[in-house]
Amino acid sequence: KSHQLREVAAIARDLTTGYIQITTRNNLQIRLIQPKDCPEVLRRIQGCGLHSKGAGADNIRNITMNPCAGYDPFEIIDVRPLVNELATLIISSREFYDLPRKFNIAYDGGGLVSSVEDTNDIGASAVRIGENDQGIEPGVYFRIALGGVTGHQTFASDWSVIVPADRLNEVIIALVRVFIAHGDRTNRKKARFKYVVEGLGLDGIHAEVEKLLDFKLIRLSVDAAIQVPRNFSQQGHSHIGVHAQKQEGLFYIGAQVPVGQLTDRQLERLADIADSYGSGEVRLTVWQNVIIPNVREAFLATATKALKNAGFPTEQSNLKSGFVACTGNRYCKYAATDTKGNAIAMMEYLDRRVKLDHPVNIHFTGCAHSCAQHFMGDIGLLGTKVKTDSGEGYHITVGGGFGENRKIGRQIFSGVPFESLGATLETMLKGYLAKRNEGESFHTFCNRHSIGQLQEAFSNV
Numbered sequence: 001k002s003h004q005l006r007e008v009a010a011i012a013r014d015l016t017t018g019y020i021q022i023t024t025r026n027n028l029q030i031r032l033i034q035p036k037d038c039p040e041v042l043r044r045i046q047g048c049g050l051h052s053k054g055a056g057a058d059n060i061r062n063i064t065m066n067p068c069a070g071y072d073p074f075e076i077i078d079v080r081p082l083v084n085e086l087a088t089l090i091i092s093s094r095e096f097y098d099l100p101r102k103f104n105i106a107y108d109g110g111g112l113v114s115s116v117e118d119t120n121d122i123g124a125s126a127v128r129i130g131e132n133d134q135g136i137e138p139g140v141y142f143r144i145a146l147g148g149v150t151g152h153q154t155f156a157s158d159w160s161v162i163v164p165a166d167r168l169n170e171v172i173i174a175l176v177r178v179f180i181a182h183g184d185r186t187n188r189k190k191a192r193f194k195y196v197v198e199g200l201g202l203d204g205i206h207a208e209v210e211k212l213l214d215f216k217l218i219r220l221s222v223d224a225a226i227q228v229p230r231n232f233s234q235q236g237h238s239h240i241g242v243h244a245q246k247q248e249g250l251f252y253i254g255a256q257v258p259v260g261q262l263t264d265r266q267l268e269r270l271a272d273i274a275d276s277y278g279s280g281e282v283r284l285t286v287w288q289n290v291i292i293p294n295v296r297e298a299f300l301a302t303a304t305k306a307l308k309n310a311g312f313p314t315e316q317s318n319l320k321s322g323f324v325a326c327t328g329n330r331y332c333k334y335a336a337t338d339t340k341g342n343a344i345a346m347m348e349y350l351d352r353r354v355k356l357d358h359p360v361n362i363h364f365t366g367c368a369h370s371c372a373q374h375f376m377g378d379i380g381l382l383g384t385k386v387k388t389d390s391g392e393g394y395h396i397t398v399g400g401g402f403g404e405n406r407k408i409g410r411q412i413f414s415g416v417p418f419e420s421l422g423a424t425l426e427t428m429l430k431g432y433l434a435k436r437n438e439g440e441s442f443h444t445f446c447n448r449h450s451i452g453q454l455q456e457a458f459s460n461v
Contacts, residue, residue: 002271002280007048009267015041020267022260024324024372025104026064026284027055031331053091060090060103060176064120066111067239067283071293073246074232076110076126077140077165083107086169096176100183101191104149105172107142112243113254114234116286116402118156119148119373121193122175124168132226136218142168143222146175146205147197151370153408154194158222159202167215174212178205234403237321237359239285241314242300245293252283252293253303255312258347259325259340259364260288262311269310277303288324319354322361323347326372328383335366337383337392342418349422354429358441362425364394376400378442379425380409388417396424398454399446407443412451412458431458 012020012030015037021029033041045052054060063083070078086105090096106117110126117123123145129138141162148156163171182196197205210217220227240254262270270290274282279294290312295303304314313320323346326332328339343364363377374380377400386393393415400409416424429442435457436445446454 001049002274002282004048004050005267005271005274005282007044008050009264009271011041011044012267013264018264020262020264021327022257022262022284022288022290024260024286024288024326025062026067026286027062028284029327031327051091054097058099058101059097060099060105063087063090064104064106064115064117064286066107066109066113066115067285067291068111068113068243068245068252068293069109071245071247071250071252072109072111072113073244074110074112075246076128079107079109079126082165082168086172089169089173095180099176099180100185101188101193103176103179103193110230112232112234112238113285113291114403116373116376117148118145118402118406119150119376120156121148121179122146122172123148123156124163124172126165127162128228129162129220130226130228134220134226136162136220136226140165141218143220144171144175146202147192147194149192149194150373150375150408151368152192152194153375155402155406155408157197157202159205160219160221161206161217162220163217170213171209171217174209175205177212178208182208235359235401235405237316237318239287239289239291240316240321242304247294249296250293251295251297251300252291253295253300253307253314254285254289254291255307255314256317256321257289257312258320259323259343261340266311269306270312273303273306273310277306287322289321316359317351318356318359319351319362320347322359322378323364324361324372324377325364326366328364328366332366334369335383336385337364337366337394337418339364339366339372339381339383342392342421346422346425350425350429353426354433356429356433358439360429360442363400374400375409376402376406377409378446379428381421384415386415386417388419390418392418394418394421396428398428399443401443405443407447410446410451412454428458 104120106115106120108115108117108125124142144159145156277299283291325339325343329335360378362379363374365372365374366383380397381394396413397409401407
């Protein structure tokens with residue numbers, strides 16, 4: 001809500017650096033808080049109806065969902081009631097803190113803008129089941145996928161289970177309890193839910209979960225004919241631009257926040273725009289951008305101009321709309337590189353030199369924790385130390401994707417110094433444009449070639 005954004009902006013200005021960051025889990029972060037100010041920061045955050053419970057350590061992080069839930073005309077179901085119910089249960093129960101390792105959950109209601117649920121420990125995706133002779137009542141269900149953690153080069157595996165919406169949270173809680181019971185507390189490198197899934201197997205997880213439920217799970221393979229296919233794609237940069245809502249006469253506007261970083265003044269301006277032209281609500285996305293819903297058609301031109309003037313362009317860019325960057329070494333002790341600063345520099349450098357006709361996602365992450373999920377980027381950059389003036393470089397992966405394009409990127413170059421990174425990325429993108437098939441995306445181009453072929457294609461432009 002706009003009043004919450006204003007208070008976060010005031011906290012950042014009064015008690016921190018004045019900068020706010022949008023994370024890849026639809027959160028806001030403020031950093032460099034003095035120890036003496038921590039109680040006041042927490043008091044003010046809670047005073048405006050926000051909280052930081054589970055935001056760190058070995059806890060269940062915030063539950064992510066489609067950022068346009070409730071507004072998206074493409075969605076199968078509005079997941080907000082389910083998310084609110086589960087979040088309330090988790091944050092109010094001591095049982096769900098101090099887990100073997102951090103835990104991520106995402107719900108996808110089928111909207112145009114994905115929640116990237118298959119990168120989570122548990123991902124629940126809405127599906128519609130049609131008329132059938134298998135004894136399954138037609139209607140809306142959720143497919144469950146387990147064990148996603150792209151930093152470990154793993155997407156969530158389909159569980160071959162569908163769950164009615166009204167029983168979904170019971171199943172999710174049972175899965176968390178299985179993790180609590182079987183997670184490894186002795187080896188942090190093997191403590192994520194992925195390793196429980198690998199140890200017990202999907203059938204073993206099924207058996208353990210059913211012990212905790214008073215009903216049987218419905219098995220259904222992911223390619224079952226009775227599952228109604230989606231008639232749209234969640235790929236591209238649909239988190240940016242003007243889009244019609246399911247509510248007649250209303251629109252939502254997706255605006256780019258370059259690598260998710262903004263000032264206190266910008267955050268206040270965002271709140272003003274949401275109040276003036278929308279309903280005072282602002283949504284955050286996993287792409288580190290913002291969405292303002294409930295804008296009437298008559299206000300669209302004025303609202304988009306106001307956003308642009310505040311530093312939030314609303315025009316889709318096949319290049320700039322797809323940049324994602326973790327916090328980087330300005331604020332994070334694990335990061336090897338200044339990911340946000342480097343990403344902004346590369347965004348400006350490439351935008352002047354390369355014109356793309358298909359969207360490309362470029363993810364900068366500063367360390368192997370992969371908070372920016374570099375393995376699922378069309379181009380992924382993992383920070384590393386190199387022997388140059390800056391001391392900063394990147395390992396480069398290509399061909400990653402999510403959803404229907406899910407793919408772990410493959411490393412193509414290692415230890416590229418930041419000083420030559422722009423030229424390297426420029427050569428890669430121009431090599432793709434010169435040698436692709438007509439209308440071919442960067443993702444498809446990379447995944448029909450071997451690494452050796454790509455290295456040759458990207459060096460002879």
